[in-house]
Amino acid sequence: MIILCLIFTIACKFEKHVTIEIGKKNCTKSELDAVFLDTILRKYDTCNKYKNTFYSKFYQNDKKIMEGYGKRYFKKGAWRFYNNNNDTILKTIFYNSELTGLTNFKNLDTISWGIFNRPDKGFRISKPKKWIVIENEDKTFTFNDKNGLELPNISIEIIMHLVEDIEGNIIDIFNSTIKQKRGYKSIKELKWKKLDFENFSEAYEISNIEIQGNERYFVNELLYVFKGRFYYLQFIINKKSKYDYHIIKEIIKNSFKAYDTIKSI
Numbered sequence: 001m002i003i004l005c006l007i008f009t010i011a012c013k014f015e016k017h018v019t020i021e022i023g024k025k026n027c028t029k030s031e032l033d034a035v036f037l038d039t040i041l042r043k044y045d046t047c048n049k050y051k052n053t054f055y056s057k058f059y060q061n062d063k064k065i066m067e068g069y070g071k072r073y074f075k076k077g078a079w080r081f082y083n084n085n086n087d088t089i090l091k092t093i094f095y096n097s098e099l100t101g102l103t104n105f106k107n108l109d110t111i112s113w114g115i116f117n118r119p120d121k122g123f124r125i126s127k128p129k130k131w132i133v134i135e136n137e138d139k140t141f142t143f144n145d146k147n148g149l150e151l152p153n154i155s156i157e158i159i160m161h162l163v164e165d166i167e168g169n170i171i172d173i174f175n176s177t178i179k180q181k182r183g184y185k186s187i188k189e190l191k192w193k194k195l196d197f198e199n200f201s202e203a204y205e206i207s208n209i210e211i212q213g214n215e216r217y218f219v220n221e222l223l224y225v226f227k228g229r230f231y232y233l234q235f236i237i238n239k240k241s242k243y244d245y246h247i248i249k250e251i252i253k254n255s256f257k258a259y260d261t262i263k264s265i
Contacts, residue, residue: 027048028045030044033058040060042059074254075097084243090104112128120264123259125256126251153242156236158234163229164228170225178192178206201225220236224258
């Protein structure tokens with residue numbers, strides 16, 4: 001069972017985006033996209049626009065991992081995703097960073113996407129329609145690719161609480177979570193960062209590898225504060241799983257949106 005360390009800092013400096021011109025054309029520019037822990041290089045074309053968003057190519061360790069209109073956390077129009085061998089894993093179309101309709105991954109069955117919409121909790125997020133959401137009594141929503149029938153390749157957990165109902169503040173939760181994780185020998189490659197998101201008053205990310213017996217898991221956690229609400233998102237991927245599931249995480253992670261107000265359903 002994955003250790004959930006929500007005892008919910010080390011001060012983390014913001015990464016500044018640096019824009020430089022490359023080549024002879026003024027259209028092509030590049031910057032480091034350091035919003036999340038996994039910093040990547042974004043090369044974008046200011047002469048190629050779709051609904052006021054530039055066409056961008058994203059590189060990690062000198063390898064192209066995805067391309068499309070917009071930024072990784074706000075995708076529009078047509079996008080492509082690649083593996084380390086530069087094979088196309090997915091071609092799809094986004095609407096305001098959300099994915100609906102059918103997708104054909106290179107190594108997976110066709111997936112039909114929809115929106116998990118909870119205005120009573122103040123959020124919405126893209127997810128495969130067949131993945132059943134389980135709502136627990138502790139205000140936790142969980143879903144995975146196997147619907148609990150067998151060991152999943154990827155599982156997602158979402159928690160929402162009002163900030164006023166939480167003891168202490170979010171930065172203390174963030175710091176306590178890191179401190180606890182550092183005490184476990186089963187947790188490796190622990191990284192953390194304070195994120196700079198315009199839409200959230202506070203945002204933090206934690207990632208690590210967790211060893212459970214013969215299995216290794218990639219764990220990614222996000223902590224957001226938005227208009228008096230605290231959101232916690234956790235993504236767990238089995239390290240043996242196909243790379244396609246990391247693309248699914250990228251899609252779901254960057255589709256999360258918080259509403260200005262909470263509404264009854």
